[in-house]
Amino acid sequence: MTTVFRAKRILTMNPSNPEATHVAVRDGRILGAGSLDDLAVWGPHTLDERFADKVLMPGLVEGHSHTMEGTFWRYVYCGYFDRMAPDGRIWPGCAAIADVIARLSERDGALEDPAAPIAGWAVDPLYYGDRRLVRADFDQVSTTRPIGVLHASGHIMNVNSKALEMAGLLRPGIDHPGVPLGEDGLPTGELQGPDPMMMVNTLVGFDRDMLAGDETGLRQFARLCVRTGVTTAADLASLLPDEAVAMMARVTGEDDFPTRIVSLRRFHGLTPAQLIERAVELKGQSTDRLRLGKVKIVSDGSVQGFTSRIRWPHYVNGKNGLWYITPDELREIYTLALAQDVHIHTHTNGDEATALVLDTMEQALRASPAFDHRFTIQHCQLADAAQFRRMKALGMCANLFANHHYFYGEQHLTKTVGPERARRMNACATALREGVPMAIHSDAPVTPLGPLFTAWCAVNRLTAKGKVLGAHERISVDEALRAITIGAAYTLKLDGEVGSIEAGKRADFAVLDDDPREVGRENLKDVGVWGVVQGGRVFAAADI
Amino acid sequence: MTAPEPPAQIPLTVIGGYLGAGKTTLVNRLLRRADGLRLAVLVNEFGDLPIDGDLIESRDGNVINIAGGCVCCSYGSDLMAALMDLDKRDPRPDHLLVEASGVALPAAIAQSASLIAGYALDAIVVLADAETVRAKGADPYLADTIAGQLASADIVVLNKVDLVPDSGRAAARDWLSARAPHARVLETVEAELPLAAVLGSGAERLATPESHHDHAHDHHPDHHLDHQAAVFTVDAPVDAEALAAALAGAELDLVRAKGFVPGRDGRLRALHVVGRRWRVADPPPGTRGPGRLVCIRFAAAVDTAAIERLIAAGG
Numbered sequence A: 001m002t003t004v005f006r007a008k009r010i011l012t013m014n015p016s017n018p019e020a021t022h023v024a025v026r027d028g029r030i031l032g033a034g035s036l037d038d039l040a041v042w043g044p045h046t047l048d049e050r051f052a053d054k055v056l057m058p059g060l061v062e063g064h065s066h067t068m069e070g071t072f073w074r075y076v077y078c079g080y081f082d083r084m085a086p087d088g089r090i091w092p093g094c095a096a097i098a099d100v101i102a103r104l105s106e107r108d109g110a111l112e113d114p115a116a117p118i119a120g121w122a123v124d125p126l127y128y129g130d131r132r133l134v135r136a137d138f139d140q141v142s143t144t145r146p147i148g149v150l151h152a153s154g155h156i157m158n159v160n161s162k163a164l165e166m167a168g169l170l171r172p173g174i175d176h177p178g179v180p181l182g183e184d185g186l187p188t189g190e191l192q193g194p195d196p197m198m199m200v201n202t203l204v205g206f207d208r209d210m211l212a213g214d215e216t217g218l219r220q221f222a223r224l225c226v227r228t229g230v231t232t233a234a235d236l237a238s239l240l241p242d243e244a245v246a247m248m249a250r251v252t253g254e255d256d257f258p259t260r261i262v263s264l265r266r267f268h269g270l271t272p273a274q275l276i277e278r279a280v281e282l283k284g285q286s287t288d289r290l291r292l293g294k295v296k297i298v299s300d301g302s303v304q305g306f307t308s309r310i311r312w313p314h315y316v317n318g319k320n321g322l323w324y325i326t327p328d329e330l331r332e333i334y335t336l337a338l339a340q341d342v343h344i345h346t347h348t349n350g351d352e353a354t355a356l357v358l359d360t361m362e363q364a365l366r367a368s369p370a371f372d373h374r375f376t377i378q379h380c381q382l383a384d385a386a387q388f389r390r391m392k393a394l395g396m397c398a399n400l401f402a403n404h405h406y407f408y409g410e411q412h413l414t415k416t417v418g419p420e421r422a423r424r425m426n427a428c429a430t431a432l433r434e435g436v437p438m439a440i441h442s443d444a445p446v447t448p449l450g451p452l453f454t455a456w457c458a459v460n461r462l463t464a465k466g467k468v469l470g471a472h473e474r475i476s477v478d479e480a481l482r483a484i485t486i487g488a489a490y491t492l493k494l495d496g497e498v499g500s501i502e503a504g505k506r507a508d509f510a511v512l513d514d515d516p517r518e519v520g521r522e523n524l525k526d527v528g529v530w531g532v533v534q535g536g537r538v539f540a541a542a543d544i
Numbered sequence B: 001m002t003a004p005e006p007p008a009q010i011p012l013t014v015i016g017g018y019l020g021a022g023k024t025t026l027v028n029r030l031l032r033r034a035d036g037l038r039l040a041v042l043v044n045e046f047g048d049l050p051i052d053g054d055l056i057e058s059r060d061g062n063v064i065n066i067a068g069g070c071v072c073c074s075y076g077s078d079l080m081a082a083l084m085d086l087d088k089r090d091p092r093p094d095h096l097l098v099e100a101s102g103v104a105l106p107a108a109i110a111q112s113a114s115l116i117a118g119y120a121l122d123a124i125v126v127l128a129d130a131e132t133v134r135a136k137g138a139d140p141y142l143a144d145t146i147a148g149q150l151a152s153a154d155i156v157v158l159n160k161v162d163l164v165p166d167s168g169r170a171a172a173r174d175w176l177s178a179r180a181p182h183a184r185v186l187e188t189v190e191a192e193l194p195l196a197a198v199l200g201s202g203a204e205r206l207a208t209p210e211s212h213h214d215h216a217h218d219h220h221p222d223h224h225l226d227h228q229a230a231v232f233t234v235d236a237p238v239d240a241e242a243l244a245a246a247l248a249g250a251e252l253d254l255v256r257a258k259g260f261v262p263g264r265d266g267r268l269r270a271l272h273v274v275g276r277r278w279r280v281a282d283p284p285p286g287t288r289g290p291g292r293l294v295c296i297r298f299a300a301a302v303d304t305a306a307i308e309r310l311i312a313a314g315g
């Protein structure tokens, strides 16, 4: 059974056959792309013309997201920016604190139990001037139920008095850098960093086991993928206990599940040797739509949270961040992984963390020589040109956090690393110039899922206030489109299967309203997404 | 009807230090010597089983039950949840040990634990491998982390001293004195330390009204270990805070001082000193006089005369 899809245009991302009008599909895979005449060689077919006025691209590949984005939508969206929910509804951004309060009050009114908690997410007081959120704000919503709203960065939560009281934190004498106190000597309601937040997480309704695997969240995440043209998404990362793997295999295996999920095992709770053993075991459980066996390691914290490891001159306040792994463990993991062909992705934000990864990689490669390992540095935000040259020399890939400038760029200019380094953050142009295989990502839910938006960020490098940050690191539209397709596929070792439209590959397409190369670089993010074709199955955003 | 007393705070000791310094060895030693004390141990992860096999009674996911009522839990990325769970355990532990991961800052862990009213920080103990600490401390990636760990220590355990020549040991001590100038430095082999030094709990048992100026060797299960204890009776009221601060002074070089002393108002106060750290609190309900105090020093005799003078001067 052969289907030929006709489109206004097909951007194949295959350099030897860059454009086509038709693509033939059989058994979920591509027979070929070309003119209708070219495809006659495959014999009888059904001609599907529903995309006759659409532009097809290879299904987009999100190389760093978290299926948790799907989970978050059960909480109240309190972000400053408009954001699309899995059901397609665009939630308007909260322009002022009063809007955040109003939105929480709306949920309050819908709850019968006066003690039931309310959890919200994505609030960003940065956009509300110097005024910080305090517990009195959310006390206006309710004094009988605990309320907690996670900041967009994920590193801070604001709560009401009831939540503080239930957590035992509404008392004098608290002495913790992450718990600011008001003039009354009591916590203001802002809880910074993981430990203070953990005190209230479950109380306000954030499920402690959220990360262990959430079926509804996974389904919601897949809906968002369809709406954003994504057919393959990396989930970085989970603990992947057997129950979670079984659930994910079952759900992704359903006939109408629209996304290929690449789920990485986070390094946690195991020794390096156990980790690699588990990765090999997981690899064997992979299916077409659930790819397992890769590993994620977190080496440092976040730039805006002041916890990333940054080389001299460090943060502009002279301080440096935290290590989340010992160099010895990192070396052991790399060495074992290279020997056993386990693919490692390492989170670094600061350039000192990147330096450690490069040094460690060099030692590990000497101990376990390997070719085509494609160890990938995730975020890699502050790397300089010399570091990109070393990545190239060591066979490493970079997946840069292009969305970051838009949301956090202004802060980096003045508060974290200062203008020069803020301008070279996520240096896409340098990475490409130095020959490093590169992808760009959203890190959803930290920023919204949407590779075309991510591409727009890398192409324009605008902050939310409209300032260009790092004009010399802007890349072309073609380069950005490559990064969100074959580029990201390469970092996942899937470029032989997905990332371009060519014979033998999976029939994964993003169905777009316009040709992203023709809308103008400033409009890239606004290209409409009709839906996707995944493994030859058609999914319209309107019906998902 | 009277309001129920809030439950006594559980003393908490943070055990820090880089990989391989002997944290796990120390934890196992303490569990082996717990001697009726319900110790709870929080470890970062169970990757390499942190507890000697013969001590384990049963295991249930993130909790290992240990002979004698002790328990070991892994906290992973959720230290606070583990601390809150432990606080609700019945019976509550008598003392909590938190083993920090190799690059964690023990002071940050102590600060986070302080958010839970059920815990009172007893001490930060940082282990250092006599063979490697200087090299790790000079590693450009680790220098500030290791310096931060040491600077927060009340007690530094300079471990594995048998593996270095005397000159190396002296050099390591020198190096440490610049980075942890206020901490007591205890030299050990295979993290062999008296329970009383780390937990102060053996000390409590020594501080009974009957014993006076006794050398630890007579009474204590740690008898083969190299430490000295002296017991003092405190009859007259003292300024408990001032006395505690003085006992924490570097000159006396005490690892521990613990006991109950009559305050200025005549009420008994509980006094805890660990190295340079001290705190004064209300004693457990039902504690009666006379005031008594036990002081422990490592590898040298307690300066009893100096301490008698402090007590006589009223703190």
Ligand SMILES: [Zn+2]
Binding pocket: A064, A065, A066, A236, A237, A443
């Ligand atoms: Zn991430």
